[in-house]
Amino acid sequence: MNSNQTLNAKDLLPAVQRTLDLASQKTLSLDRRWKPSDGTPVITVAGRYTARSWTQWTQGFQYGNAILCFDLTGNKDLLAMAQRHVIADMADHLTHTGVHDHGFNNISTYGNLRRLMLEGRIPANEWELHFYELALKVSGAVQAARWTSLQDGLGYIYSFNGSQSLFIDTIRTLRICCMAHILGHSLQTEQDERINLLDRALVHAKTSARYNIYYGEGRDHYDVPKLRGRTVHEALFNPASGVFRAPSSQQGYSPFTTWTRGLAWSMLGFPELMEFCWQCRTLSKEALPPDLLETLALFEKAARACCDFYIEQASALDGICYWDTGAPDLYRLGDWQAKPADPDNDYEPVDASASAIAAQGLIRLGHILGKAGEAYTQAGLTIAERLLQEPYLSTKPDHEGLLLHSIYHRPNGWDYIPPGAKVPCGESSMWGDYHLLELCLLISRIANSCYYTFFGAGHDK
Numbered sequence: 001m002n003s004n005q006t007l008n009a010k011d012l013l014p015a016v017q018r019t020l021d022l023a024s025q026k027t028l029s030l031d032r033r034w035k036p037s038d039g040t041p042v043i044t045v046a047g048r049y050t051a052r053s054w055t056q057w058t059q060g061f062q063y064g065n066a067i068l069c070f071d072l073t074g075n076k077d078l079l080a081m082a083q084r085h086v087i088a089d090m091a092d093h094l095t096h097t098g099v100h101d102h103g104f105n106n107i108s109t110y111g112n113l114r115r116l117m118l119e120g121r122i123p124a125n126e127w128e129l130h131f132y133e134l135a136l137k138v139s140g141a142v143q144a145a146r147w148t149s150l151q152d153g154l155g156y157i158y159s160f161n162g163s164q165s166l167f168i169d170t171i172r173t174l175r176i177c178c179m180a181h182i183l184g185h186s187l188q189t190e191q192d193e194r195i196n197l198l199d200r201a202l203v204h205a206k207t208s209a210r211y212n213i214y215y216g217e218g219r220d221h222y223d224v225p226k227l228r229g230r231t232v233h234e235a236l237f238n239p240a241s242g243v244f245r246a247p248s249s250q251q252g253y254s255p256f257t258t259w260t261r262g263l264a265w266s267m268l269g270f271p272e273l274m275e276f277c278w279q280c281r282t283l284s285k286e287a288l289p290p291d292l293l294e295t296l297a298l299f300e301k302a303a304r305a306c307c308d309f310y311i312e313q314a315s316a317l318d319g320i321c322y323w324d325t326g327a328p329d330l331y332r333l334g335d336w337q338a339k340p341a342d343p344d345n346d347y348e349p350v351d352a353s354a355s356a357i358a359a360q361g362l363i364r365l366g367h368i369l370g371k372a373g374e375a376y377t378q379a380g381l382t383i384a385e386r387l388l389q390e391p392y393l394s395t396k397p398d399h400e401g402l403l404l405h406s407i408y409h410r411p412n413g414w415d416y417i418p419p420g421a422k423v424p425c426g427e428s429s430m431w432g433d434y435h436l437l438e439l440c441l442l443i444s445r446i447a448n449s450c451y452y453t454f455f456g457a458g459h460d461k
Helices: 009-033 059-073 076-089 102-118 126-144 175-182 197-211 260-283 292-314 352-387 430-447
Strands: 041-045 048-051 147-149 155-157 165-167 234-238 243-248
Touching (some): 009 059, 009 076, 009 352, 041 430, 059 076, 059 102, 059 430, 076 102, 102 126, 102 175, 126 175, 126 197, 155 197, 165 197, 175 260, 197 260, 197 292, 260 292, 260 352, 352 430
Antiparallel strands (some): 041 048, 147 155, 165 234, 234 243
16 A cells, blocks of 8 residues: 555544534434334445344444544534433343454443543543443453363453354454453452453453464465465364364455455454553553563564555555455456555455554554554554545435445355445445544544543543
């Protein structure tokens, strides 16, 4: 990709404001139409949000969109809507033992509301704060209980596929375990054994860094230096022996190509964990793990590899990515990396939701690394600038989505192909909309000499 080296966060504020105006209207409009009995809105079909029964991992984004819009605009109608739904509709997600998605649903809702109260953005109320924090504690412990132990002290929170399955997606849901930890909680198991939730999050992340990310070090025939940062959606293990068996993919094209949304989750998840660990000295009363510096070095290695791969291998000239780096008809686009992404092409779909997630990851890694990370920061801002305008920003009031050209599950054929098109295009997803708004929040904070993390109130850079 070709990054704009002079772009800064303040340059994007007019586009952020335009996006917020659209998002606020769309969020309130969808709430007027949608009934909780309809399920959870996941993706749009012909511009209207629809449910997709797989797991209910996007409901927190639906209400989280309203919270982020309130955060950035002060529109109290959005806050009231979100609070009403969090109380009425989110409890099931706190105790759901069958998924790896707790961080998506519950940090986006309970976590954001807690943050706003600590920032003084909503009135302080001790009981309300305890309500949000109790929810986060419960969710973190329930998530951490979904555990497979491996050899050498490693292990992971297993996906909804079963105890053999480690998804790269989960790298971002680890935030719920981190949040529960700083609130003083732990997972209590048989014979009252207490499991440290920070330790569980870090062990999971180390396992992902080892098995979901490739570093050009010859782990398999395709693990070559040119493809350093290749990311596999799913790593498969024998739960009985704790031995790695094979790479796999549910939503990507193959285990040996990179599904770009999975890549994006890793680009964002590892830097967030690095930010959290650096702040743990003031946020946690417990001693930090003795190997913390070694762990942080591993996370930085993984984050750099994934971000470099996105910039060098996974994105078009304007920083937008297609859904998989090995998509079978991508070659028909010619030298696709030498020109801007084309969401209206006839061969392979763009996934703008992956690009929105990736942009935030790039900016966070750049922030951590300071001067040494400027290339990542500029890449993230360049992607953001592209997403905050047409053809990616949904400006039509009758389209319920905010970020267009999002892909859910290409192998299963779940994405809508409009009349006259040959591949999915022009549709939105709840996670795409949410992560575009979260990207707007981060950019807005940076433009105002502040920063934004999931675990703390607003603080100076």
